[in-house]
Amino acid sequence: MKRRLLLLLGAVGLAIVGIVALSAQGHGVSSLLGAHAGVAGDAAADPLPPTQLAALPKRTLTSGTKPIAVTLSAPVSPSSPLPTLNPNVAGTWSIVGDSEVFTPVSTLAPCTSYALTVWSRTSATGHTQLGKRQTIALHVACPPIAGLQQALARLGYLGAKLHPRYIVHIASGRETRREAAEHAFHPPRGGLAPHPADAPPTQMGQLDATTRGAIEVYQEDRGLEVTGEPNAATWASLLYDETDYRRDRQPYTWVSVSESLPETLDLHRGNRVVFTTPVNTGVPGAETAQGIFPIYARYVSTTMSGTDVDGTKYDVPDVPWVNYFNGGDAVHGYPRESYGFPQSNGCVELPIEAAHTVFGMLAIGDIVEVNG
Numbered sequence: 001m002k003r004r005l006l007l008l009l010g011a012v013g014l015a016i017v018g019i020v021a022l023s024a025q026g027h028g029v030s031s032l033l034g035a036h037a038g039v040a041g042d043a044a045a046d047p048l049p050p051t052q053l054a055a056l057p058k059r060t061l062t063s064g065t066k067p068i069a070v071t072l073s074a075p076v077s078p079s080s081p082l083p084t085l086n087p088n089v090a091g092t093w094s095i096v097g098d099s100e101v102f103t104p105v106s107t108l109a110p111c112t113s114y115a116l117t118v119w120s121r122t123s124a125t126g127h128t129q130l131g132k133r134q135t136i137a138l139h140v141a142c143p144p145i146a147g148l149q150q151a152l153a154r155l156g157y158l159g160a161k162l163h164p165r166y167i168v169h170i171a172s173g174r175e176t177r178r179e180a181a182e183h184a185f186h187p188p189r190g191g192l193a194p195h196p197a198d199a200p201p202t203q204m205g206q207l208d209a210t211t212r213g214a215i216e217v218y219q220e221d222r223g224l225e226v227t228g229e230p231n232a233a234t235w236a237s238l239l240y241d242e243t244d245y246r247r248d249r250q251p252y253t254w255v256s257v258s259e260s261l262p263e264t265l266d267l268h269r270g271n272r273v274v275f276t277t278p279v280n281t282g283v284p285g286a287e288t289a290q291g292i293f294p295i296y297a298r299y300v301s302t303t304m305s306g307t308d309v310d311g312t313k314y315d316v317p318d319v320p321w322v323n324y325f326n327g328g329d330a331v332h333g334y335p336r337e338s339y340g341f342p343q344s345n346g347c348v349e350l351p352i353e354a355a356h357t358v359f360g361m362l363a364i365g366d367i368v369e370v371n372g
């Protein structure tokens with residue numbers, strides 16, 4: 001009897017050992033033995049998603065006064081570092097939902113390039129860091145020509161006055177830099193009327209001869225490189241001058257040449273003709289071109305050479321008081337027995353003393369307007 005009991009107990013023990021081994025393979029020993037559920041069987045926590053850049057500013061900004069934004073894939077973490085701009089710009093960065101937004105105090109500089117850096121530690125809430133620094137090249141476009149024309153007109157360098165399509169406030173004195181930039185990038189619509197009334201016309205929104213000449217006069221006056229182009233240095237100077245209302249020290253100046261007999265040249269300053277002289281223009285076959293031309297070169301004395309209409313070569317030294325305005329055509333002094341009718345090879349010839357007077361009142365960029 002005792003032996004049978006021992007055999008029975010041994011069989012039961014073997015059965016328990018087999019059950020334990022089987023459970024260890026399928027469900028874990030602790031589960032079989034009644035241990036606290038989940039202690040050894042929990043799966044690892046899900047990893048956080050990475051921060052991504054959902055949107056960046058356009059590479060070319062059409063306005064320097066507007067905010068720029070870097071948008072993340074989720075709301076920005078309060079600990080996320082703010083982007084930076086190089087060159088530095090006065091303004092503030094702020095967090096707006098899932099975007100980091102820069103608002104300039106006045107404007108990003110026109111016609112200028114910037115580097116926008118988004119740092120590797122940038123992060124969205126509930127996301128890992130961006131992990132890699134990114135630098136984006138941004139370029140601020142030059143303001144439209146209409147904005148340039150209105151700035152030059154306000155400062156007295158362009159003989160024009162804005163006639164707005166709608167009622168708008170137009171500054172007649174100093175502006176803040178932001179106001180000047182807003183007017184430059186977003187000029188009021190309308191037309192430009194000659195001012196004075198007999199000034200050479202200006203085509204709104206076109207870099208025409210009158211506008212190019214006004215730029216050149218302005219650049220020369222401010223000690224800038226005279227290019228006739230609205231570049232970064234010119235715009236930086238214009239915005240500065242508008243805040244201080246630094247106008248042209250001279251009234252708007254140009255010369256008009258009439259080819260109606262007797263031929264004459266009038267020198268205009270503002271609404272007055274301050275000097276008049278008889279002149280000679282080009283003979284048939286070498287006519288003086290009619291139109292509007294800015295003066296592009298000036299010489300107290302120079303040598304002129306070329307070919308007359310009859311094929312004769314000429315080389316004339318020491319031609320005085322020369323203002324080139326159209327190719328080889330110039331307003332200059334030249335001795336003749338008489339003046340008032342076509343005699344030149346395309347130039348506008350003046351008596352020597354008259355040429356001296358005119359030369360002293362003109363500058364690079366001033367307009368020569370030749371009319372029939």
